[in-house]
Amino acid sequence: MYLDTEACVRAVSSRDARFDGWFYTAVKTTGIYCRPSCPATTPKARNMVFYPSAAAAQSGGFRACKRCRPDTSPGSPEWNVRADLVARAMRLIADGVVDREGVAGLARQLGYSVRQIERQVRRELGAGPLALARAQRAQTARVLVETSDLPMADIAFAAGFGSIRAFNDTVREVFSTTPREMRSRATHSKTTEPAVGADSWHHLRLRLPFRRPFLPDNVFGHLAATAVPGVEEWRDGAYRRTLRLPHGPGVVALAPQADHVAASLWLTDLRDLMVATSRCRWMLDLDADPEAVDTALSADERLAPLVAGAPGRRVPRSADSDEMAIRIVLGQQVSTKAARTHGARLVAALGDPLAAPVGGLTHLFPTSDQVRGTPPEHLAMPASRQRTVVALAGALADGEIDLTLGSDWEMSRSTLLALPGIGPWSVESIAMRALGDPDAFPSSDLGIRAGAARIGIADQQPTILAEAAAWRPWRAYAAQHLWATTDHEINHLPKG
Structure with a gap:
């Protein structure tokens, strides 16, 4: 720090x-x-x-x-870069684990005692898990006070406070004002308008800050190009998708702006606001430190022109790690279009439908437990890959493979690699897009190989890996620059 x-x-x-x-x-x-x-x-x-x-x-x-x-302000980039206990704890705290399960639940997910977690987090952050969660609750309360017309009692409950008194005391202590005074000073528009066809949902508009520079092209381009129909879409200049949240389904629309990402959230339960916001930031890699990444990659004279021409590239991730792992296996050795078709077929057959469509969004992506029971006709692919998809889903559902925000990246790699049909390309792709490892590097990917050849690296696996060692610990970002040397649609901000 x-x-x-x-x-x-x-x-x-x-x-x-x-x-x-x-x-x-x-x-x-x-x-x-x-x-x-x-x-x-x-x-x-x-x-x-x-x-x-x-x-x-x-x-x-x-x-x-x-x-x-x-x-x-943007979150510390350390928590998305590091794989140690404190970083894993911080990712889980941001995802609301302490509010839902307490510090004991946080410790249980990390496999340590409550005392160990308290000591290590406090030593580095200057505050314990409860204080960190309280700070997040205060921020959630502020967002709801300033951007909605909800009654204060509803806001206190949605932000995770146990009583109106605790809500009022915290707001007064943290912001030196009362909730009503805070609302009276808010100048931007307030709205609780429902999403189309979903009258019971709350609609909130937020601004998601980021560190500059921020290049949205490959992040939004990748998410739009690989979007699974029914779950994701690009509409009216925004990437939209359904979210499976702790207290119910949600929908988000994310649109890049000059100094922030505009987020529209439709939630069935306002208690999910903090979690939904955190997952959107994670998905777009908004807490990255682009100057540190670009400076390190520019030290290689072959990568330097790519970085100079497109500073601030981020790594597109997923709002649901199990979903992403299953989708990566569905997309093994097939085109982007075919992978979307496989995903859409699975969604239509097994995904939980929304109460009413929101634009082209109709379903949540099926859970790993739902996928492991899928009949073969919903997986129009070779039998060996069918078995891999079902085995992966079963391992995820049973907790044998942990891809959560608090997972140990190397242990996750080992357990994934032990499954039949999952090789290094799938493991590194999952590490990049589901686990968020900034050093993940699927070196056998055709796009990476083509990009490496364009900057003068021989198209041979040992050579690519040897040369890429100089890019550590930012190889996932180097991969984005290599992919961008092609004219694939994943590299371009969608139109319309």
């Missing part, structure tokens, strides 16, 4: 937005904490205190700045 005092002071003095989310600046004379890029007058260095998380600043007695809104 960026807690070197001199480096932090320089970042604050220059209002460097690259460090937003890396650390937080608290000012002893005002009792306020800010993001490094806060436009307010720079405080004297002796009055600054630096914290590794918003929760730690709040635990230290500081309240959030009303001008720079530090609780809305």
Whole structure:
């Protein structure tokens, strides 16, 4: 974490937005904490205190700045890069595990004791899991207060507070204002309008921040080109898909803008707001540190021109890791179009239908438990691959393979590779798009091989792997640049 005092002071003095989310600046004379890029007058260095998380600043007695809104800054890129215990814990906390299952549930998923989790998270973040979850609840409450006309009692429940009093006290403590005062100051439009044909759903519009530069082409291009009909679509300049959330189904529409991604969320249960937002950020890789990635990859003179021509590429991921793993196996050795057809057939046969269609979205992608019981006629592919799909789904449903946000990446690789019909290409593709490993690299992929050849690397597996070692730990991002040397539709922002 960026807690070197001199480096932090320089970042604050220059209002460097690259460090937003890396650390937080608290000012002893005002009792306020800010993001490094806060436009307010720079405080004297002796009055600054630096914290590794918003929760730690709040635990230290500081309240959030009303001008720079530090609780809305991009998340720390560390948690999506690292594979250690604290990073795995942070990914699960962001996905709402502590709110749903408590710290005991978090520890159970990670395979450690509550005491070990508490100690390690507190040592690095300056606050324990409960405080971190509380900070997230406060941010969820703020979003609902400012973007909806819901009654405060409903917001308190949706944000995960046990009582109206706890909700009011937390908002007052964190933001130095009351929920009603916060609502009265909100200037952007509020809406709870329902999605088309889904009168019981809540509709919310959010702005998802990111670190610049951000190149949306390959992220949205990939998601749109591989979209499974019924579950995903590109419509009116936005990628839309259904979401299977802890308390019910949801639908999201994501549209790239100059300084944020515009998100429209339709939720059947507002308690899922934080989880849905977190999964959208994960899917678009919005918490990445593009300058660190691009600087590292540019050290290779063969990659440097590609990076310079398209800075800020992200790695497209999935909102559901089990779904992505199954789809990758469905797409083994077939075209993008054929993979979509296989997925659509599975969705139509097994997916849970929405109460009413939302545009072209009609179903949730089937769960791994539903897929493992699929009859052969729903899998129009060679018998060997049918067996692989069913075996993978069964292993996921039984918990033999863990692809959750808290999984151990190398253990997941080993258990996947042990399944018949799953080879290195599938394992690395799953590691890239489901697990989010920034160093995943499916070196045998035809697009990567073609891209490697275009920059002067011989099309031989040992050679490609040897040359790609210089790109670690960012080989998943290097893969995006290699794929982009072709004219495939996954590399272009869709039209319309």
